Amino acid sequence: DAGVTQSPTHLIKTRGQQVTLRCSPKSGHDTVSWYQQALGQGPQFIFQYYEEEERQRGNFPDRFSGHQFPNYSSELNVNALLLGDSALYLCASSTPGSGYEKLFFGSGTQLSVL
Amino acid sequence: DQQVKQNSPSLSVQEGRISILNCDYTNSMFDYFLWYKKYPAEGPTFLISISSIKDKNEDGRFTVFLNKSAKHLSLHIVPSQPGDSAVYFCAAYTSGTYKYIFGTGTRLKVLA
Numbered sequence: 001d002a003g004v005t006q007s008p009t010h011l012i013k014t015r016g017q018q019v020t021l022r023c024s025p026k027s028g029h030d031t032v033s034w035y036q037q038a039l040g041q042g043p044q045f046i047f048q049y050y051e052e053e054e055r056q057r058g059n060f061p062d063r064f065s066g067h068q069f070p071n072y073s074s075e076l077n078v079n080a081l082l083l084g085d086s087a088l089y090l091c092a093s094s095t096p097g098s099g100y101e102k103l104f105f106g107s108g109t110q111l112s113v114l
Numbered sequence: 115d116q117q118v119k120q121n122s123p124s125l126s127v128q129e130g131r132i133s134i135l136n137c138d139y140t141n142s143m144f145d146y147f148l149w150y151k152k153y154p155a156e157g158p159t160f161l162i163s164i165s166s167i168k169d170k171n172e173d174g175r176f177t178v179f180l181n182k183s184a185k186h187l188s189l190h191i192v193p194s195q196p197g198d199s200a201v202y203f204c205a206a207y208t209s210g211t212y213k214y215i216f217g218t219g220t221r222l223k224v225l226a
Contacts, residue, residue: 004157009222028118033212034211035216041218042118042120042193042205042216042217042218043158043203043214044216045213045214045215048146048212050212055212056212056213057211082220085126090157090158092157097147097172099146099165099209100145100146100148100163100207100209101212101224102148102158102160103150103158103160103164103214104160105150105156105157105158105159107156107157108157
């Protein structure tokens with residue numbers, strides 16, 4: 001059973017460029033969340049997609065956008081990259097349950113903005 | 115404003131002894147608390163959770179204690195093993211918000 005897969009694993013971009021990160025959820029999961037983990041920090045919630053809609057959004061600018069496809073896979077797009085966008089981007093999948101949603105994380109995409 | 119805090123960036127413990135990792139929070143609306151473990155080059159993996167209506171939850175070598183009045187939780191690992199060496203994140207969740215608030219993590223090193 002494949003877990004959460006993310007691509008690419010590493011990416012180097014220049015300020016002002018745009019980037020697309022991809023995520024395939026764990027089999028049986030229909031919900032995808034994206035988190036940003038800066039160096040020395042904990043993961044910070046960007047947004048969550050469910051039924052191809054953004055269900056919740058964290059405190060990130062509109063430069064961060066996403067999409068969920070009918071097969072539940074998801075993309076994270078970041079426009080007009082800033083140096084401060086350099087971070088590990090984690091995708092997590094889940095399925096609704098009672099109480100909290102247990103997140104299953106991928107290994108992440110390490111984005112470096114030069 | 116950091117709603118979940120892990121004030122110890124690192125902790126070293128001898129193999130076989132107890133590891134205690136601490137977490138403080140400020141938002142009384144959190145109704146679940148979770149611990150995730152992260153190895154290098156891997157995503158965080160779920161370890162154990164506790165509901166805000168409980169004060170203790172145990173799973174094998176791992177026990178989480180919640181003190182609501184102090185807004186404090188702790189993770190106990192007994193006995194500690196070298197394979198437990200990882201970064202541990204405390205996370206808090208409010209039902210219906212669909213998002214976790216993570217602490218900054220504590221790097222645990224278990225010495226053989």
